Amino acid sequence: MILNILIWTALAIGLFFNTLGIVGILRFPDVYTRLHADTKATTFGSIFTSLAVILYAAATYFQTLDGQYATLALHAAVAVVVLAITNATAAHAIARAAHRRGHKPVQAVVDRLEEHNQP
Amino acid sequence: MNCWMFTASAMAALMLLAMVRMVKGPTSADRLVALDAVNTLVVASMIVLGAAFKQVVFVDVAIVYALLSYVGALFIAKYLGGEL
Amino acid sequence: MMTLLLLKLPYFTVVVLTLLGLAAMVFKKNLIKILMGLSLMESAVNLFLVATGYRMGGVAPIFTNAPSPHMTLPTVQALTLTSIVIGVATSAMMLSFAMVIYKKYGTVDSQKVKKLKG
Amino acid sequence: MKMTKIVRTTADVFYPFCLVFGLYVVIHGHLTPGGGFQGGAVMATGAALLIVAHAYEDITGRIRKTAMKILEAIGLLTFLFAGLSGILFHRPFMANWMAQTGKLFGNTVAHGPNPGDLNTAGLLPLLNVGVGIEVLGGLTVILLYMLSGIKEEKKP
Amino acid sequence: MTPFLLLQALILLGLIVTGALIIAFKDLLAAAIAFAAFSLLLSIEFYILQAPDVAIAEAGIGAGLTTAIFLIAIRGTKRFEEKE
Amino acid sequence: MDVTQTLQTGSGAWNPLLWLLALAVALALALAIRSRGRKDFREGNGRKPFISGNEEPGNAGGHVPASNLYWGFLESLKGYYSRLVPLHTGVPTDYVAWLLGVMALMLVIGLTI
Amino acid sequence: MMDTFVMRHLPALLIATPLFAAFLMPLVGNAGRTVRSAWVFLGALLTSAIGLALAWKVLATGTVLYVFGAATTQQALPPDAAFPIRIMFQVDALSALMAVIVSLSSLGITIYSLAAESKQSGLETFYAMLFLLIAGVLGMVVTGDLFNFFVFLEISSLAGAALVAYRVDDGVAVEAGLKYALLSTVGALAVLTAIGILFAQYNALNLASLAARLQFTALDKVALVLLAVPLAMKCGAVPMHFWTPDTYTTAPSSVTAFLVVSSQASLYALFRILFTLYGHLVQFSWATFGWFLIVLGVLSMFIGVTMAIPQKDVKRLMAYHAVSQTGYMLLGVGVGLAVLGNAEALKTYGKTAMAGGLFHIINHAMYKGLLFLTAGAIFLRTGTRNLNRLGGLGHTMPWTMVFFMIGALAIAGVPPFNGFASKLLIYESVFRFSPFLSIIAMVVSILTLASFVKVFHSMFLGPPRAEFAEAREVPAPMFIGMALLALFVVVAGLMPQPFIDHLISPAVDALVDRSGYIAAILGGR
Amino acid sequence: MMKIALFSAILLVLFGGLMYIAADLPFGSPPVSDMDDYFIRNGQEQTGANNIVTSIVFDFRGFDTLGEATVLFTAVLGVGMMFRKMKEGEEYEND
Amino acid sequence: MLSFIATALFSGALYLLLTAGSGSILRFWSSQELFVAALVALAVGFASRNYFSRNRQRAVLNPLRWLRGIAYVLGPFFLEMAKANIDVACRVITGRIRPGIVRVKSGMKTDMGTLLLANSITLTPGTLTVGIDEESNDLFVHMINVPEGLEARESIEARELFGLFDCPARVRRIAE
Incomplete structure (x- = not known):
């Protein structure tokens, strides 16, 4: 019962943050701010939805001691870790590419990278 | 428990929403951001669906996706930065 | 009609995707775009093959920890695997052809790549 | 051109990860989804990761086209000879003569869901490994050749 | 309408949208990005059609390598389609 | 193997050996004609070979380009060729379109019959 | 012991040998020129020996089955089921005929290419590709499984496209390769879709099994169109022939000669699908698809030959003739298909027409290959294919001239060469079906002769030209390759009846005998 | 303009034909499935592989996989052929 | 070896x-x-x-470092992420942003440390690593909300980006 509530809560939180991330992508004015919404919010949301799966699998594993549920939990965890790292790096790569391409951050108060690149 | 399926459907709807940015995106970088969002959602929903179908072996697909679409995104970013 | 459409949605998607690919091949001029249309068609055919083998409520044909023995048809999946590999091989080769053509002709416009005619 | 240090370091970490995961997919081809082709593609993507993160000039010194071509030929020949090996046992080409014999890769499997055993399926793991090596070599060579096509064009 | 059909309908809609985007974009880079998204959605469609083998293959090929190959080809040729 | 077998065509027959015989006869005739020629002709002894009463033209200008052959034939069929040749546009998309066109035509024919 | 061992596994070795030769080529290629040439020669010789042995076995003992991975090579059906589950090669007399064609011409062409392509770089790739092409074509003609056929179709298409684009330095070759690859891929996708439709309905991929289960629903009609039209395209029938001249012109000559064989294999597949898969069904109107073939054939004959006459490029001219000759085969077999329902007509002239068409396939592969090889020899020595510039080569290349003359007379249907034999069969039988078609065929034959007179005149006759002063006779391997094909042309022309009796008639019977094909697999069940 | 109309007509007819397939084929319940049922019933025991798809790809239809690997090999050779290093004077005259 | x-x-x-x-x-x-x-x-x-x-x-x-890494990811880092996510959530809804790219002194000497820090910064909402100075390992961070007065400074310390914990120090202990 408690498990069910936990799973539901995790899924709800995950969905909420995913929605937020997508809304952020749609609302924010330029690439960098969109990346903020995308990378953080959706990754965070996905971590929570996967956490629900891991919880479910771990609980079932401790009930049944069936090896496959341990595999499920571990693989989901691996997927989440990989997702987090790749998302962060990909966001960095995208931001850098956009900057190299010449997209200026909108409404920026300061741009030290521009100064660094063109002393 | 039908919550998994529901979550996956909601994520599919979110993917469609992200597609709006892909359609509108004034620059390619914006489209790439949308692709990244879709990618994250797909991986998440694959994990969720793995639980929904009660089949352990399906989660491998999610790992493959998390690993591999990264490479695609890097290629696009490298091209976008004019470095390829 | 609506229920038919909904129940056979994968097939209709296949039809639409195939048509999109064909339209790209017939109307577009850029060779890379044509090849993208070709890849799109390949994907559509793959989807068609997999969709023909689906059974409502079936599980994947893998016995490792399978929940039930009611399984989708495995043969089409094997065929699709083969066809995916063939697709990527074809795309890679034709894209490299297009690159060489750009090097020699200075264009990838299919209307201008016609030294051979008559 | 190289990408930034962050991307490069991530690529260095993920390259062995890709290889391990690809090998996992290849070796468990007869138990879990995947197999030679998919695992080979994952491994090749690991190589693609290195190629994209580091400069092309840096990477060609380490990942050579000839070596990859030879790898591909070895994979294909493994496949072909594994197929031909059936002939020696008075079975047709591609016969799975190792399955269910109780020896190497020959544990018996009954019908029905089970947790899976690595030591089954006869010739299949061998064929999987052959195809995996072939696909790794082939896809990497394709990428390297196409990149060399770009670089060549740049010079004049 | 079962959750399964809903999920499938959403994903197939996304497939059609991305497919149309591939054809519609004049910018080939954007088309390549759309192709990557198309592959993602196609893979999850295979996934829910209970074909994980095919899904992994499509993931490995579509998301990583085909994108890379297309981008190299675009880099080797021209980024934009000519005007009519 | 029976070499002298004739080719049965269902409504007739043909024997290649007979043709060989005819060829041999023709060859014999040719040799006979050749043997009636002047045997004392040598290259460069002042005398010139002649064809049909005229002197043999020199080798200079003897090269006839292939485009000049069948000029009349092509000229008379100009209307036909002016329609046919432009169809071979050399554009790859047109080739695909022809394939699809025949496919569509056959679909219509096949599904209506 | 050894020979029975080899004989039992002939069909598998038929594919495995060229594949092995190709796979090892990247490794052998580094070992130097002599080793490579020896390897290529050995591979080609073994492949054709196996092909001929297989054909001999089939003609001697009947249909050969080879089931991949079963308990024994002959076990088509699993012990507890009444349908085949594995891939199998089903080599009947028609497949044997095609195997003979492929073996003979591949041997000649490979020997020829040992000398002809010596100037280029990347030769180990070239030979590997050539072996792959041979393996693909051989697989297409012997397989009894629809999806396996698709795979081999793709192998031959890809290898063919890459070989067409082999002379990269000039972009034109790559352009032709791209066209070929594009069309082949679209065609193959249509074939794959048709396979999907058939599989979804009948859950079988084996040709015989599918043929036994076929209901001829409307979906099957769609599948038939999706199967037949791309295959007709691949064999170069008008109005889908546009790729043929482009491809045949720019490919290296040895490859062109083999591409002809490859399109014959597509033709074989077309016949196989029309006759074996879809033939003899009650609801099927044979005349429709017979007339489909006939119309395609007549169009191909006429448009091909008329397009050939004004060409200036010798290989392009020959390519259009290849289109035109394909028309004869389509016409002959089309007449056979049109009268398939009429036992009387089939017996009196239908089978003869089909025999003519099938005999023309083998003849065409030989003389057209010979012609392309001579064109390649001319190109090797003069560096041009432009008929306006060529001339007077008869003085310096007499043997090439003789070979060209043999090929030209054969393609024009001048007795006593083999082209005449098959054309005579077609004329006489088609005349009884429809005199008009026969007259068209004869007119086309005359036009063919006319255009080859032009080629012969422009290339070989006339005074020697100064710019080709150093042209000389071709090296020995090329000579042997051409002589091999020329020998076949002469022999088949001088004694056609043994060929008809031992090779063609069994093939015709196999093509018509649909139930025999099915019974070879499904047997008593 | 004529051309575009013609192409559109062709595409429309093909669309009709394909729609026909889509409307006629059943989805979710294959009408005949005896061969696949055989694989599902006996594949595991005959080949020892739990993954039926792999057992089909590599055992029952293993020859296809050899062909597929060959296709990949062909493509690799083709790509390599395109970007190979040319010899001096290796030219192909076309006039 | x-x-x-x-x-x-x-x-x-x-x-x-x-x-x-x-x-x-x-x-x-x-x-x-x-x-x-x-x-x-x-x-x-x-x-x-x-x-x-x-x-x-x-x-x-060193297995100790791996354990520390796991502890870091599950503990401080996760909390930082959660906190900042709520912050970004507010900004998504209200739309109040004040972006800018600032230079951050990382003080890391190894590649792995730089990677961990950069990824920590990127995954912490509100900050995004855009570029890196290859010599000095200084990061250029895009902030969605640059605090008042920060834009005037030439460069800032890495720990100023994190509110609750001293993440850079922990990263240093893991990777250096």
């Missing part, structure tokens, strides 16, 4: 992680998996020894 051992150990551990649940040795593994794991470790170690620990760092071999 050291790099080979490090890579081999890493890949072997990873393979065992992936195959956990296959048998009963140590409750998780079957004997075949262990055998194959050794083979995989050898193969991957040979193939990627020049990449995984490029600078021959002994640090990779």
